[in-house]
Amino acid sequence: MEQRPYKRLGTPPTTRVFLYVPEGARILETSGVLRDEVQFYYDPLEDLSYYYVDQTVQPGKTGSFTIQFALPWNFHGDFSQYNFDLFKQPGLKNITFKKTVTAPDDMLLSAYPLATDASKDTDYILNGSFLNDVAIQLLYR
Secondary structure (H helix, E strand, O other): OOOOOOOOOOOOOOOEEEEEEEOOOOEEEEEEEOHHHHHHEEEOOOEEEEEEEEEEEEOOOOOOOOEEEOOOOOOOOOEEEEEEEEEOOOOOOOOOEEEEOOOOOOOOEEEEEOOOOEOOOEEEEEEEOOOEEEEEEEEEE
């Protein structure tokens, strides 16, 4: 397996995003970034799988991308909790995020923090400025 990617000296400013996912999660589609630019890695020291995206954004400009992935399990029967954590890295400024979760309408029982937006086809939407770490907890039945 490949080693964890790191920025080389003398390269243009980049934003590196690590999406740690459960084993077996798969990308469904991407926008704003080519599917081939999203690399899969495994960290044997942490025993974690992740997707890695390295985006160059010129100073004074903005950029965005979306990666939609499917979890490797289904929610049915007993209660199941879904936790999602975003970790802000030092030095990131003026970053906004949007986390959406889609599931059948009758499955979501509670959410923390509360959703910031509503959409007919989306179960949960949280977006805003990425000033601190964010921990999302959803309880399904």
